[in-house]
Amino acid sequence: MPYVEARGKSIRVKWWSGEYKLDPDGKPTKKKIYDSASGPEPGQKFQTEDEAYLYGLDREYEVRHGKGVRRASAATPMSEYIWMWFDAADIRPNSLKTYRSMLRATIGPYWGHRPVGDITPIEYDFWKRQIKEQYSENYAGALLTVFRMLMTDAVLKYKLRTESPIVEQKNRGRYKKKQTKRTKQELPVAAVHQLAANAYHVWGYTGWAYIWTLAFTGMRPPGEMVGLQRGFASPYWPGADPIPARRREAQKRYRGMHALRVQHQAYYVGGKPTLAGPKYDSDRTLVIPPFLHEIHAALLASHASPWVFPSMTGKHLLTTEFTQAYWRPIRDGAKERKSRPRYARYVRPELPPVPEMAGEDLYRLRHWHRELLDEPGADIATVAKEARMGHEVSGMEGVYSRVTIGMEMRIVEYLQGVWEKEVVAKGLWTPPFPMRLPEPLPGGAPPLVSGLPVLGEV
Template sequence: MKWWSGEYKLDANGKPTKKKRYDSASGSEDGIPFQDKNQAYIYGLDRESDVRNRRNRRRPDDPLGMIDYIDKWFGEGNLRINSNRTNKSRLESVIKPYWAQWTVEDITPIDYDAFREYVTAKYSENYSKNILGLFKMLMDDAVVKYKLRDESPIIEHRRRGIYRKRQTRRVKKRLPIQAVHQIATNAHAVWGYTGWTYIWTIAFSGTRPPGEMYGLQRGYCSPYWPASEPDSDVREEAEQRYKSLHAMRIRYQTYVADKKPVLAAPKYDSWRTLVIPPFLDEMHGAQLASHAKPWAFLSVTGRPLLGTNFDRNYWYPIRDGAKERNSGPRYARWARPEMPAVPEMAGEDIYRLRHWAKAKLDEAGDIPRVAVEARMGHELPGVEGTYSEVTVAMEERIVEYLQGVWEKEVVGAGLWTPPSPMPIPVDLVNAAPPLFSGLPVLEYE
C-alpha cells in the first residue's frame, strides 16, 4: 500500500518540485507483513490521519543546528548584492550569536518571545524590526521550503491590555520651498552650477539619491533622451509619447559592493520615465554643456560622485552652513563664501528632498495617485494598481503644475537664480557621447 506523505520530491538542487513524494509499506511498523488487505487499509488510514493532523513530517536523525541552517539559507538566497550584504551583517552580528546553541526544531514560541524582547530592548526600533523580519523569513522557509518544522514559532497574538497608539511614522518638519532654495543656493556655493542642478533635480523629479543620481548618465537626461535610447522599442514608443514633453529616464543606479563600483538596476527594478518641466530641462542642458563626460553629475574635481565622501564634503556644509573659505595652496581646496545653515533641514538626509517632491505633487490635489506613485518608482497595491495606468494627460498635468510652482514660488517670489555656466549647444543630441558602460553591470530577475 502507498500513501502521500504530504511532501514533494526534490530536484537536483534540493528544491521541492510539483511531484508528490509517496511512502509505501509491505508490513506494519514492527516489520511483520500485512496479513490481509484490511490490515493494510487500516494502516493506510492511520498514515492519512498523520498527514491531516500534521504528524507526518520526517524527523532527521541528526537535527539541523541553526548555524548550519542559516548558512544554507543564506547561500541559496537570490538577492541583490546590497541586500545580501545587509542580511549577512544582521545574521552574523545578532541572529547567529543568539541561536548558536539551538537546532531549528527546538525553537518554541516562548523562545522566540524571549528573543524578540532581547532584540527590542537592545537595538533601535527600526533595526529591531529588520532583525525580527529577517528571522521570520528564516522560520517561514524552515516550514514551507525545507520542511524542517511543522509550524513557525512566530505567533501573532491579538492585542491585549491597555491600548497605546503606535508611532508609525516620524513627523517631518515643515519644509517650505524657501528652505529648498537655500539648500540649492548653498550647493551652488560648494559645488557650482552642478550642485544647483543636482538639488533641484531631486526636488522636482523625486529621483532617489544617491544611487539613481550617481547613476544618471548623459544619454538618459532630457536634452538627449529618448533619441539616445539604445533599446529601439523603448525609443520608438517614447518618441511618440513625449513629442511635446521633456523627459528623463531612470535606468541605473550605482553603488559600491565588495569595495567595487557596480552599475545595477534601480531599487525594486523601478525603471521609469520622468517628465520634467521646461526650467529643469534647461538646467540639464546647461549643466551637461559644461562638461563632456558620461555621468550627468560630477564632483568638484570632475570625477564620478561615487568615489566621493558626499556627506562630509558636500551635504553637511550645504545643510549645516559653513564659514567663508579661501582656496588652499597645497591640495584641491576651492574657495567659497560663507553659507547660512538651513534650520528646517537640521539633521536631515538629502533623501528628505525626495519626500518633499512627493508632498509637493500631493499639494496639487488633482494629480491621480497612480501618476504620483509611478513617478516615485512605486506600484499601487491591489485592484487599483492592477487596473490603473499613467496617461499622457496625467504627465502633462504634472509638467504644468511643476513649472507653475517654479515660476510662482521661486522666480515670481524674487529668489536668486544663478547664470548659466556657458552657452547651450544647438544640437545636443549629436553632441552627446555614447552611454557609459564602464562599470560592471549586474542583471537581476
C-alpha cells in the first residue's frame, strides 16, 4: 500500500516500484525500491492527502498489472536512450550505418533534450508533419520507421514508457491522395538489348553478361550482383557448393538444368568492402535459361577473378565509381572514344542513349524481371515469382505453398522463349564469345569465400 508524508504545505506519496535492490553480486535482495511523487504532474503539487494516496494506488495498480514504469526510467533523456538502443540493436552493418546517420543528424538533435517518458502524441504528430514537409518521402518514411522502433522498444522491451506516443488513426484528418512513384515507361526487350550492347562497349563481355544476368534473374543490384562469386555461378554450382548436404540436394534437384546461388551481397562497412548475407536473409537458388548459362560459361572461361563480374581492370566492382564510369554511359549514351597510344583499351564507338531508361537506376531491371514474369503468357505461380525475387509470400499461401521443380522448369522454358523470340528471331546483334584463358584455373576448382571477410583479404 502507498503511504503519504505531509510536511507543512508539501504532500508526498511513496509506492513500491515493483523492483528490489541488488546485492554486490547483482542478485535481487528483499529490500524494495520505492518511487515517490509530490504531484500528479511535473511542476504540480497534491492538494490533499487523499489525492496523493489515490495517485499512489493507481501507480501500484500499474505495477501489479505489469504497466508500471519507474519515474527514473521515464526520465531517461532521449540523448542517452537513442544510443543505448542503437548499441543494442541486432541489425546488419549496412543498416547500422543508415540508422546512425538518422539518429545523429535528425532524431537526436530534435528529441535529445526530452525525457523518453514525456514525449506526447501531439508532439510526435507535430514532428511528423515537419519532417514530411522538410524531407523527401523516402527519407521521411525511414525516419518515422526508426522513431517507431525506438518508441516500441521503450514500451515493450525497456519499460521506459507505459505506451507509445505514436497513435495511428485511419480515416482522420484532411484527405491526402497516396503518393506513388511516377509510372515507369514501358521497357521492351529491345531497350534491354541496347543497354547490354552499350555495356559491352563500355565494359567488354562482362558488361554484356551483367545486364542480361540482372534482367533475367532479378538479383538485387548492386549488392547481390557484385557479391556473386565464381563458385556460385551456374558453370560451377552446385558442384562447388561448400555445404555437402546442400550440394547433394541441389545436384539431385537440378540435374539437367542450370542454376546459380545467391549466397552473398557485397557493400562497404566502415569504409571497407565486406561480404554479407543477402538482404532479409534471402539466400536462394535461381534457375537460369540455357542462353544465360552459356554467357556465364564463356565469361568465366575468359578471366580468373573469383568474382563473376570484375571491373574493367580486373578488380572488385566496389573499388570503382560504378554510376559515373559504367552505368551512366550505358544508360545515357556517350560520345565516341578514338584511339590514343596509352588508352587503347578505352576505345569505343558512339553509344546511343536508351530513352526508356532515362533517369532510372539499375533497380529498374530487377523490377522489369518481375514484370516479365507477370506477363499473361508466362503462367508462373506467385510463390515461384516471389521466391525468385527474394520475397516471402504472406498469409496462409506462404505457409502451405512451396516452389516445385515443375514451376522452376516453367521459368526456364519461358525465359529461354523470350530470348529466342525477342533477340534471336529478330536478329539483334550479339557479341562473339571472349577468348578463353590459355590455362585452366589452378587446381581446377574455383575459389570460394565464406563467412564475412573483407573483400580485399580474399
